[in-house]
Amino acid sequence: MPVRRVRMIDVAEAAGVSRTTVSFVLSGRDAGIPLETKQRVLRVARQMGYRHNDAALALATGRTRRLGIVLNDPTSFIRSDSYVAHILAGVFDSALRYNYNLLMHTARYTDWHALYGEILSGATDGTLLVGRFEHDELTPALLEAGVPVVCVSYQIEHPGCYSVDCDNEQGGYLALRHVIERGHRQIAFFYPGETLSWGRDRLQGARRAMAEAGLPEQNLRLFAWREIGQPTQEWMQEALSFLLSQKPSVTAVVCCEEGRIRQVVEALPDVGIRVPDDLAVVSFNSTEQSARCRPPLTSVAQPLEEIGTAAVDMLIGRVEGRDLPEHCRRLPVRLDVRDSTIPARSLALVPDRSPVVEQASG
Amino acid sequence: MPVRRVRMIDVAEAAGVSRTTVSFVLSGRDAGIPLETKQRVLRVARQMGYRHNDAALALATGRTRRLGIVLNDPTSFIRSDSYVAHILAGVFDSALRYNYNLLMHTARYTDWHALYGEILSGATDGTLLVGRFEHDELTPALLEAGVPVVCVSYQIEHPGCYSVDCDNEQGGYLALRHVIERGHRQIAFFYPGETLSWGRDRLQGARRAMAEAGLPEQNLRLFAWREIGQPTQEWMQEALSFLLSQKPSVTAVVCCEEGRIRQVVEALPDVGIRVPDDLAVVSFNSTEQSARCRPPLTSVAQPLEEIGTAAVDMLIGRVEGRDLPEHCRRLPVRLDVRDSTIPARSLALVPDRSPVVEQASG
DNA sequence: TACTGTCGTTAACTCGCGTTACTAACGCGA
DNA sequence: TCGCGTTAGTAACGCGAGTTAACGACAGTA
Numbered sequence: 001m002p003v004r005r006v007r008m009i010d011v012a013e014a015a016g017v018s019r020t021t022v023s024f025v026l027s028g029r030d031a032g033i034p035l036e037t038k039q040r041v042l043r044v045a046r047q048m049g050y051r052h053n054d055a056a057l058a059l060a061t062g063r064t065r066r067l068g069i070v071l072n073d074p075t076s077f078i079r080s081d082s083y084v085a086h087i088l089a090g091v092f093d094s095a096l097r098y099n100y101n102l103l104m105h106t107a108r109y110t111d112w113h114a115l116y117g118e119i120l121s122g123a124t125d126g127t128l129l130v131g132r133f134e135h136d137e138l139t140p141a142l143l144e145a146g147v148p149v150v151c152v153s154y155q156i157e158h159p160g161c162y163s164v165d166c167d168n169e170q171g172g173y174l175a176l177r178h179v180i181e182r183g184h185r186q187i188a189f190f191y192p193g194e195t196l197s198w199g200r201d202r203l204q205g206a207r208r209a210m211a212e213a214g215l216p217e218q219n220l221r222l223f224a225w226r227e228i229g230q231p232t233q234e235w236m237q238e239a240l241s242f243l244l245s246q247k248p249s250v251t252a253v254v255c256c257e258e259g260r261i262r263q264v265v266e267a268l269p270d271v272g273i274r275v276p277d278d279l280a281v282v283s284f285n286s287t288e289q290s291a292r293c294r295p296p297l298t299s300v301a302q303p304l305e306e307i308g309t310a311a312v313d314m315l316i317g318r319v320e321g322r323d324l325p326e327h328c329r330r331l332p333v334r335l336d337v338r339d340s341t342i343p344a345r346s347l348a349l350v351p352d353r354s355p356v357v358e359q360a361s362g
Numbered sequence: 363m364p365v366r367r368v369r370m371i372d373v374a375e376a377a378g379v380s381r382t383t384v385s386f387v388l389s390g391r392d393a394g395i396p397l398e399t400k401q402r403v404l405r406v407a408r409q410m411g412y413r414h415n416d417a418a419l420a421l422a423t424g425r426t427r428r429l430g431i432v433l434n435d436p437t438s439f440i441r442s443d444s445y446v447a448h449i450l451a452g453v454f455d456s457a458l459r460y461n462y463n464l465l466m467h468t469a470r471y472t473d474w475h476a477l478y479g480e481i482l483s484g485a486t487d488g489t490l491l492v493g494r495f496e497h498d499e500l501t502p503a504l505l506e507a508g509v510p511v512v513c514v515s516y517q518i519e520h521p522g523c524y525s526v527d528c529d530n531e532q533g534g535y536l537a538l539r540h541v542i543e544r545g546h547r548q549i550a551f552f553y554p555g556e557t558l559s560w561g562r563d564r565l566q567g568a569r570r571a572m573a574e575a576g577l578p579e580q581n582l583r584l585f586a587w588r589e590i591g592q593p594t595q596e597w598m599q600e601a602l603s604f605l606l607s608q609k610p611s612v613t614a615v616v617c618c619e620e621g622r623i624r625q626v627v628e629a630l631p632d633v634g635i636r637v638p639d640d641l642a643v644v645s646f647n648s649t650e651q652s653a654r655c656r657p658p659l660t661s662v663a664q665p666l667e668e669i670g671t672a673a674v675d676m677l678i679g680r681v682e683g684r685d686l687p688e689h690c691r692r693l694p695v696r697l698d699v700r701d702s703t704i705p706a707r708s709l710a711l712v713p714d715r716s717p718v719v720e721q722a723s724g
Numbered sequence: 725t726a727c728t729g730t731c732g733t734t735a736a737c738t739c740g741c742g743t744t745a746c747t748a749a750c751g752c753g754a
Numbered sequence: 755t756c757g758c759g760t761t762a763g764t765a766a767c768g769c770g771a772g773t774t775a776a777c778g779a780c781a782g783t784a
Contacts, residue, residue, distance in 0.1 A: 024733095033732070051483050053484055054484050059769090059772095092437050395762075418740035422742045423769090
């Protein structure tokens, strides 16, 4: 049984008017239509169960009331309690308020030509690129084409680039300032490398904190996982044992990631390293993964759901042609201090932010 | 700068042929078109950056290559590491393989008239209802309308209802059999009530295990959270302390839920109850929530991603008009035995499935 | 009576593409 | 030369809506 849909012309015939009249009534452009006719049309439409045809409406109006979403790795993001899941929650809320639906593009980011084609086909009014893409060819191509796009959690150098992100520089700064305040002088910094804007920004913030405390730059021991693609638990563990074997040894780790560092931390007791006594640890994102780690991780919290809602606000602003006050909206971050940096027996080892010139061993 | 899209007719004019010819070439229906013409059209189309218009194509063909998804509470599902997230991962994978995109309906389930209208508007070729809905009016309405629909994780009494679910009856059976085998005779069973198919089925399985072991039915102490809507931690804790204060006291809990029971279990040490020594606990779903509970929970695992892929398979089968072998596909479950039912010091208290007629105190 | 101006309504065009049915041109054999 | 078949290509219609421009009816005026 194929679905027999009621068309506007069916309503028109049943109501004894032309299709144009029905269109006017249903779309609210009922100027000049007498109340009686209007009510009759509405009644007949309801009785017959009329629904507009989505494709026809989109073709005629050029609008779909749909927003597209591209995730750079859909399944992995959804699988775990990742930051993207929280962003999506905000996106959902906001899209519902604006009465838009969400089209999730299933194509992989590596197949960006396919995505480009889909996005240009007009199946949506605008697109959220939720990512932190590397080797990104899609974003500039879309911007060149003039499609309404908002980048979430990253941005690129382009005059037309609109984006929403948290203040990554401040995040790096807060993380480092915290461990410096707690007396640490040799600090490992795990990050994706500088090809990603958030990696670059967090490193910059970290360096600012070091400089502010008068610590030499080389005390910040950088480890970029860029060369290996994704950070693995093994890679982190090896890097960490290398760092711990050196003199002076690092006493704190700041990691721009959450899942792997959690695994590493939970494996540390096996090799006789205690957190935070032997090693202080700070992660990013501060989702349940950090909160439920043993011990719970101090973490830089991002307002993930707000990022989602702000991105939708911005995208719909672009779609509806409003002038937007800013191209890049940066939301503030917060440091959630937990056990991984606070030894139970010590409350305050070091006075607040006393600048330290010489390095000190942990 | 509005997006100026290249239309088929633009390509036709540039290539010096009619739009029909272009249509034939691009859609592969190039019978009778000489190779030279064909190649010229393809070359011009590529050079001009032609992309089909999604709405026009959908209007002309009646197909969208899009599947709709309705979640009964989108944001809460996405927020946490819930079973729906895992199902969605499977849905994504499968949709990508079929080259379909996913339209997530943002409207709330309570506003089911809006959802009904959207689904009938033809914005998608078919719809996945991912749920466990109660007071469900949407599903029967859609089935009556003849829209291709697949129910995920639930089903209703209707000749046209297609669904994918796990074998809930077997899940209830496995959970109960396990605790009975471990010697428990007074068992609490937390479930949503019998208005939901999965609650009904799991209870049925639980009763089967009781009967098989020769245990009287009243030894299964039922607690339905239906009357309070969603199970809360407080409600469970109260119910549990009531059960533990009774004589004979329950010694095991089987809970058709994961998040709340985890919270309850982790709060038990505060009231001096040890798991599993004082109380054995079995949850459902067996996601990371159960695995990372302290202690890790024995749990009935469902093949969540497979449910997602199977649902897409079934829906696309319906969309493409294939005859499907079965209306309700039931995927097997598995019991993941963890510490919450296995005391460290005891390996096997009771021989396997020895039928016990009389009730025994824990 | 004719002319003007509303009011209510609709014919006709548009959106971009699939598809059917038809034509013009060409080649070949009788 | 006529007739036929084949090849190469297109005109025209439809999908279901929005939208513009114009029409007929009727009332009011000159």
